[in-house]
Amino acid sequence: MGSNEANVILRGGPAQDLPERDRVRRVDDITARIKLVRSDRYEHFEPSTERVSVEGRELLAFDWTGSTYVAE
Structure with a gap:
């Protein structure tokens, strides 16, 4: 796998704020946990032990654990 190829897929969470095209990364x-800034909050994902086949590639699944709001 090249150094810029996707190696994880994000599962769960609010679908309207995280389109499918942004889930493979x-x-x-x-x-490590992933924290994404989406609008006025952070979406949190943790690594699982599952691998998912996406377009012929095996990607590690990260599962959504919740949201927190950005402090002003």
Whole structure:
């Protein structure tokens, strides 16, 4: 796999704020939690032990654990 190829897929969470095209991505540390800024909040994802086949690639699944709002 090249260094810029996707290696994870994000599952769950608010579908309207995280389109399918943004769910497949590259992360450097597949053991760390992911925190994405979406609008006025953060979406949190944690790595699972499952792998998902997407377009012929095996990607590690990260599951949504919740949202927190950005402090002003």
